[in-house]
Amino acid sequence: MPSDVHPSMHTDTERCVRAVRSRDARFDGWFFTAVLTTRIYCRPSCPAVPPRAENMTFYPSAAACQQAGFRACKRCRPDTSPGSPEWNARADAVARAMRLIQDGVVDREGVTGLAARLGYSTRQIERQLLAEVGAGPLALARAQRAQTARILAETTALPMADVAFAAGFSSIRTFNDTVREVFALAPSELRNRAATRRGGAPLPAAPGVITLRLPFRTPLNPDNLFGHLAATAVPGVEEWRDGAYRRTLTLPNGPGIVSLTPRPDHIGCRLSLTDHRDLTFAISVCRRMLDLDADPVAVDDQLRTDPLLAPLVDKAPGRRVPRTADAAEFAVRAVLGQQVSTAAARTHAARLVTAHGTPVQDPEGGLTHLFPEPGALAAVDPERLAFPRSRRTALTTLFGALADGTLRLGPGSDWDEARARLSELPGFGPWTVEVIAMRALGDPDAFLPTDLGVRHAAAGLGLPSTPAALTARAAAWRPWRAYAVQYLWATGDHPINRLPV
Structure with a gap:
């Protein structure tokens, strides 16, 4: 900060x-x-x-x-x-609650559902949020509904009744009253003012398509962020096309497709949704995947205190941690990528997607499937997985734990508990656990001292290269060691470090 x-x-x-x-x-x-x-x-x-x-x-x-x-x-x-960076940098109950509210959990499951996910009573959650955020879960969800309504009113041609219910309001009257109270404008006035700003340009005609801008704190270096997502893209689920990263999304009310384009002052976002009620969730997923609520000044200032890291930060400040659209998906992909090249990991994942993913239609590109859900993967015959026996055991155990809820990964996860559960699974060593913590759980302090790329970069900079010594040196980088990993990785000549052309 x-x-x-x-x-x-x-x-x-x-x-x-x-x-x-x-x-x-x-x-x-x-x-x-x-x-x-x-x-x-x-x-x-x-x-x-x-x-x-x-x-x-x-x-x-x-x-x-x-x-x-x-x-x-x-x-x-x-x-x-942009959202407060605080909620993505902490693992306590308030931060976890804020991440879940941003995902629309209160609208879908109520305050009781939010509390159940966190393992607290509704009274405890309400008291903690009021003390720290100044508003309870219902008020926070209401503010989010108002913002969703504004986006839909300004960027789509939906009838206002459809806008109201898509934003999560229970009635037209509540929708109208809330929008007037929050913005001092009627919903129709919001739409008219937006049309004036566009110079009267018509709204996009494609049904279900929403175009918006995702703000971020500067600086933002898009090279490793989009380079990593594009270089590791699973065919059929992700692609780089016409200067944008595109991927399929599994959303609460149906599949979606997002296209994300880096711009100097924002990320261009084009969402194709089966159901507009998924807008809040989809925006939250995209912001988390691109780490847009980070505070790069705080991160870079801390890392600059190490004289050997400072030149890397000064050369290309504002690196973000490339995260994921779905934590369970990334856990599977992390196991598939153990001790193989990036190309091999993509091939393994693509085979899994083709065999067990849900097909989707993509008129604008080459996306073909949603990544398989844990339930579908848990039903896979282990003998049909073309891996060594130890890898098959790791995958099938993971599939089962994700499917039956023994292992819960997502924005509401307790980071320490998730690490402990992952470490209990066969085939999950420190590297796999930490890369999942970094990219799937969003822990900004996750660290990979055994990663070959990190160790090679450290040796080249004059940093300790053995895991124990590097971990000791990295104590000064806390709580931003995941960002230090991005700067270390960026010293290598690999496609993950370059913005695709």
């Missing part, structure tokens, strides 16, 4: 006022400014003239602002700012 911000920064009025007056976009998402005289709330980088200090108060979330009776600024659109 910026050097003068911390998770409870909204309680330090003096620092918040300085941040607002500096209009520094790095603070967007860390806190929100509510203006007492106008009853609006803004992001810290709002281009409007800053109000007088005595007229400002500060909140930790947009939901808290809305709950206090403030509406979103029409100029800086604070509801579209």
Whole structure:
């Protein structure tokens, strides 16, 4: 995070006022400014003239602002700012709850479902969220529904009744009242204002297609991020086409396809959905996969304290950790990729997809399947897997654990518990467990001291190259060792480090 911000920064009025007056976009998402005289709330980088200090108060979330009776600024659109990096850097109950709420769990399963996933009572979760975020799970989900409604109203030609139910509202009246309360505009006015910004250009005609911009904190280096995703893409499930990374998505209400294009100030996102109710989940998946809510300044400042890493950071700052659209899928792919080349891992995964994946239609490209779900993989005859016996045992045990819920991987996972469960499976050594923690669970401090690429890069830089000595040296990089791995990998001449052409 910026050097003068911390998770409870909204309680330090003096620092918040300085941040607002500096209009520094790095603070967007860390806190929100509510203006007492106008009853609006803004992001810290709002281009409007800053109000007088005595007229400002500060909140930790947009939901808290809305709950206090403030509406979103029409100029800086604070509801579209990147999410707080805090929720992706922590593994406690509040952070896990925020990740699940971002995935739409409250809308699908209610507060009781959220609490059950976390292993807490609803009262405990509500109390912890109120204390830290300033709003309970229902208020946070309501703010997210309002933002989803705004996206659908502005980027699709859906009838407003369809927008309301796709965004998760239970009635048209609640939809209209919430949108007016949050944005001080009727849903139809949101759509008309968006059309004016587009210069009257028509909305895309393809049914189910939504085009939007995914914001991020600068800097962002797309080379290793998209290079890694493209170089390891599973044929039929992923592809690089016309400057975009495309892949199929398994969503709660049906399959989807996403196309993600790196731009200087945002990621272009084109979603083709079977059901618009999946929009919130799909956006959350894409942001997590591209690590867009990271705070690159905080990461890079910490890694620069090591004089041997500093030149790598200065040369290409803003590297992100390429993550995954589905944690269970990545766990399977990690086992398939053990001790083989990238090309061989892709071939093994493609065979599994062709044999057991669900077919999809892709009129715009070459995607053909969803990655097989754990239930389908658990039914596979082990003898039909063309691997050595030890690898077959590792895969079939993993398939079964994922299918029966013994092993739960996802945004709500407890990182330490997931590591322990993975380590109990046959064929899961430290490298496999840590690469899953890094790319599937999203732990920013996951580390791979036994990885050959990491050890080779470390030796070339003059860092210790034995796992024990490198782990000791890397203690100074915490809690961002997963990002240090990206900088070390980037020293090699491999397609994962280059933006595809």
